[in-house]
Amino acid sequence: MRRRRVLQAITAFPAFRAPAQYLSPGQAAEETPKLRETAPDGVAQPKTRFLRPDQLAAFRNLAEILVPKGPDRPSAVEAGAVEFLDFLLSQSSPERQALFKNGLDVLNNQSQKRFGKPFAQLTSAEAKPLLEPLTRPWTYHPPQDPQERFLREAKEDLLLATANSKPFADAMSKRSRAAAGLGAYWLPFD
Amino acid sequence: MKTYDVLIIGSGAAGGMAAWVLARGGADCLLLEAGPLFDYEKQRVMKAVYELPYRGFNRPGRFPHITQASEFDANLWADEKQNPYSYPPGDPFYWVRIRAVGGKTLRWGRASWRLSDYEFKGKDHDGYGENWPISLADLAPYYDRVEPMFRVSGRNEGLPQLPDGKLIVDESRDSLSVQRFIAACKKRNIPTTKPRRATGTLASSYNLLLPEALESGNLTITPNAVVREITLDPKTGLANGAAFVDRRSKREYQVSAKIVVLAASTLESTRILLNSKSPRFPTGLANSSGVLGHFLVDQFYVKNTVVAVVPEARGGRGGRTLMGGGGYVPRFRNLDRKEKDYIRGWAWDFGSGFTPPAKYLPLYGEELQKQLADLAGTGFALTTMGEALARKENHVRIHPTLKDEWGIPCLHITQKYGDNEFRMAQDAMETAVELCREAGFEILAQHAQMVPPGESIHELGTCRMGHNPKTSVLNAWNQAHDVKNLFVVDGSCFVSAGVQNPTLTILALSMRASEYILDQKKKGLL
Ligand SMILES: Cc1cc2nc3c(=O)[nH]c(=O)nc-3n(C[C@H](O)[C@H](O)[C@H](O)COP(=O)(O)OP(=O)(O)OC[C@H]3O[C@@H](n4cnc5c(N)ncnc54)[C@H](O)[C@@H]3O)c2cc1C
Numbered sequence: 241m242r243r244r245r246v247l248q249a250i251t252a253f254p255a256f257r258a259p260a261q262y263l264s265p266g267q268a269a270e271e272t273p274k275l276r277e278t279a280p281d282g283v284a285q286p287k288t289r290f291l292r293p294d295q296l297a298a299f300r301n302l303a304e305i306l307v308p309k310g311p312d313r314p315s316a317v318e319a320g321a322v323e324f325l326d327f328l329l330s331q332s333s334p335e336r337q338a339l340f341k342n343g344l345d346v347l348n349n350q351s352q353k354r355f356g357k358p359f360a361q362l363t364s365a366e367a368k369p370l371l372e373p374l375t376r377p378w379t380y381h382p383p384q385d386p387q388e389r390f391l392r393e394a395k396e397d398l399l400l401a402t403a404n405s406k407p408f409a410d411a412m413s414k415r416s417r418a419a420a421g422l423g424a425y426w427l428p429f430d
Numbered sequence: 431m432k433t434y435d436v437l438i439i440g441s442g443a444a445g446g447m448a449a450w451v452l453a454r455g456g457a458d459c460l461l462l463e464a465g466p467l468f469d470y471e472k473q474r475v476m477k478a479v480y481e482l483p484y485r486g487f488n489r490p491g492r493f494p495h496i497t498q499a500s501e502f503d504a505n506l507w508a509d510e511k512q513n514p515y516s517y518p519p520g521d522p523f524y525w526v527r528i529r530a531v532g533g534k535t536l537r538w539g540r541a542s543w544r545l546s547d548y549e550f551k552g553k554d555h556d557g558y559g560e561n562w563p564i565s566l567a568d569l570a571p572y573y574d575r576v577e578p579m580f581r582v583s584g585r586n587e588g589l590p591q592l593p594d595g596k597l598i599v600d601e602s603r604d605s606l607s608v609q610r611f612i613a614a615c616k617k618r619n620i621p622t623t624k625p626r627r628a629t630g631t632l633a634s635s636y637n638l639l640l641p642e643a644l645e646s647g648n649l650t651i652t653p654n655a656v657v658r659e660i661t662l663d664p665k666t667g668l669a670n671g672a673a674f675v676d677r678r679s680k681r682e683y684q685v686s687a688k689i690v691v692l693a694a695s696t697l698e699s700t701r702i703l704l705n706s707k708s709p710r711f712p713t714g715l716a717n718s719s720g721v722l723g724h725f726l727v728d729q730f731y732v733k734n735t736v737v738a739v740v741p742e743a744r745g746g747r748g749g750r751t752l753m754g755g756g757g758y759v760p761r762f763r764n765l766d767r768k769e770k771d772y773i774r775g776w777a778w779d780f781g782s783g784f785t786p787p788a789k790y791l792p793l794y795g796e797e798l799q800k801q802l803a804d805l806a807g808t809g810f811a812l813t814t815m816g817e818a819l820a821r822k823e824n825h826v827r828i829h830p831t832l833k834d835e836w837g838i839p840c841l842h843i844t845q846k847y848g849d850n851e852f853r854m855a856q857d858a859m860e861t862a863v864e865l866c867r868e869a870g871f872e873i874l875a876q877h878a879q880m881v882p883p884g885e886s887i888h889e890l891g892t893c894r895m896g897h898n899p900k901t902s903v904l905n906a907w908n909q910a911h912d913v914k915n916l917f918v919v920d921g922s923c924f925v926s927a928g929v930q931n932p933t934l935t936i937l938a939l940s941m942r943a944s945e946y947i948l949d950q951k952k953k954g955l956l
Contacts, residue, residue, distance in 0.1 A: 261800075273459065278481075279480065279481040281480060305794070305795055306795060306798075307795075308795055308796055308799075310796075310799055324485055328484065328485075328487055328490065331489065331490045331491075332490040332491075333490065333491060336490075340584070350588045364795065373792060374792065374793070374794050375792045376792055376877050378789060378790045378791075378792065379877075380877040380880070382880045392789070395788070395789075396788070396789055397487075399788055400485075400486070400487070401485060401487070402486075404479045404485045404486040405480050405485065406480040406481055408480075409478055409480055410478075421478050421479035421480065421486070422476055422477070422478055422479075423476070423477060423478075423479060423492050423502040423579055424474045424475070424476060424502060424503075425474065425475050425476070425477040425482070425502050425503075426468075426473060426474055426479075426502065426503050426504070426505045426506045427472075427473050427474070427505065428505045429466045429468070429473070429477065429505065430466075430678060
């Protein structure tokens with residue numbers, strides 16, 4: 241009982257203050273409190289290192305168009321989905337890396353041809369013809385056309401990377417506690 | 431070192447039940463388990479998905495064959511690099527394993543159906559394959575005891591293809607969408623029932639079987655013990671124990687026992703037997719028939735055969751009365767008469783009340799978000815589970831060079847679905863579409879593509895039972911025809927797959943075989 245109260249106290253306040261305020265030195269020696277931790281995403285700006293700057297810029301605009309900000313949820317860009325997927329791609333299979341790199345290059349080429357500017361500078365309305373493959377009906381097997389496949393996978397990944405982000409969890413937890421993406425994590429074993 | 435009465439290999443459903451019966455029955459048992467013993471209290475911590483290093487996507491390439499693994503539980507699944515296997519190019523087999531005390535029962539979905547004589551006596555019914563050497567009447571008394579132990583809830587329907595059980599009666603009211611689907615089925619004489627599931631916080635051998643077995647004082651559990659082979663006494667021709675390797679240190683050990691009960695899961699048990707070669711059994715222990723490794727079966731799954739929308743629930747109008755819940759449609763094809771262009775049949779799991787995933791919607795941006803909001807909680811979907819026929823060419827064998835982390839030769843797995851399965855899947859899809867339309871649902875997506883063999887996690891066979899020692903490895907008591915103190919009590923003993931999830935049957939068979947061992951021991955016959 242006493243232990244539970246101590247833990248509640250620690251989670252309710254910043255970790256460095258709690259022991260001083262709630263545990264006497266004697267108690268602190270007896271208890272093994274759980275200290276609050278923060279993942280790196282919450283304290284630092286992640287570096288991008290996989291996509292070229294022009295690809296990254298195109299990806300950022302694609303993210304903004306596919307998953308825009310809503311009244312009660314962040315956009316993919318606000319959710320850091322682009323930087324996260326850049327990182328994920330850096331560790332993905334060569335096929336997947338090529339799918340995304342080529343897909344972004346194709347968007348840039350199509351955009352230059354049609355509008356004389358890179359995809360990063362297109363408005364949502366201008367981008368519409370380039371994103372037409374996303375309006376084709378779902379098929380079980382991935383599409384043969386690599387561009388359609390890239391766009392489908394980018395849409396899926398951006399949606400998930402947004403829904404699994406801290407800004408999204410923060411926005412959802414304003415609506416309900418259950419929506420914060422909590423789960424039981426299994427620690428590694430030796 | 432002492433000689434144990436019984437050595438049990440594996441601690442999942444099959445091994446856990448063997449330990450429960452044998453240790454409580456007075457046999458001095460040693461249970462060897464390849465994986466660690468998890469501490470449920472200490473091994474799990476609550477985390478938000480955004481705190482995970484890969485935001486819930488999992489490390490790319492970590493589990494190419496385990497689609498069920500999430501980043502939350504990634505450390506629970508067998509590492510595919512430490513535990514490799516192979517398959518023919520272009521015909522992948524998705525082998526899903528958990529190596530830990532409790533085995534896959536730490537994570538199973540708990541659907542618990544009895545097999546019927548349409549499975550046990552399938553050959554009598556349609557002439558295909560082999561009958562099991564037992565019938566429902568033989569196994570029913572054990573089902574009767576396993577269901578209450580696993581607190582299986584559901585509803586008895588009196589259907590011959592889905593035998594009634596000793597269930598916690600599920601009297602929950604069906605939502606209106608489920609009622610509409612059931613009514614559409616009824617019009618065509620298609621039976622439906624409630625889901626039948628083990629209940630409780632954890633329905634695993636870890637909490638339901640092993641603790642009581644340990645309490646008897648007759649069970650020793652040694653985790654991290656990777657069994658390499660079962661050893662044979664050349665003089666008696668009987669199994670006399672096993673050689674194993676410590677998972678962490680790779681130190682080698684030999685243990686002695688009077689009886690060996692193999693329960694390492696379907697393909698791992700067969701792998702151990704195939705690796706246990708001797709002058710007497712040059713192609714694997716107890717393999718005088720040459721059948722060991724053959725007749726690999728499972729149930730093919732067509733996940734989300736149909737995804738539909740209940741139109742009246744759009745715009746947040748669903749609510750609990752209209753949406754939610756689910757059920758099961760047992761096999762109904764080819765029972766009283768031959769129907770369609772295939773033999774055997776398939777079943778459906780169906781569910782109501784989810785939000786259809788964005789991938790089904792050919793939209794993006796604001797429009798997609800609006801649609802998703804409109805469709806929140808409106809989904810109705812069916813997944814098909816069909817019987818894959820037993821065929822000799824679907825088999826496992828030892829790979830000539832591939833070895834695992836502990837130097838133990840690995841499996842090469844060959845399983846392909848055939849025309850019978852493809853025709854079933856097509857029929858299941860078409861029928862599902864018709865029923866959903868009849869129920870007034872809008873079809874969002876439909877397909878008949880099976881997941882790769884193995885992904886259903888219901889791999890069965892390869893060490894099958896039978897009366898004839900020339901065409902089977904085990905007799906009607908899961909006892910090897912060739913080595914009478916060797917028993918194999920997991921899903922490898924199955925003769926055919928049926929459409930029912932297999933664990934309840936594995937539990938019942940293991941209970942039955944273990945009681946037989948006690949009985950034979952008492953009579954001095956073992
Ligand atoms: C996600 C998921 C959902 C499922 N849903 C259902 C369901 O709804 N209904 C259903 O009926 N079934 C379901 N199953 C399948 C069910 O879990 C298995 O049928 C059941 O666990 C099989 O029991 P078993 O004892 O044969 O094998 P397991 O439970 O796999 O146990 C075998 C044990 O043997 C150990 N072992 C393996 N090799 C060795 C070795 N060389 N030496 C020592 N030990 C070894 C393993 O580490 C393991 O612990 C599901 C499985 C999963 C993973």
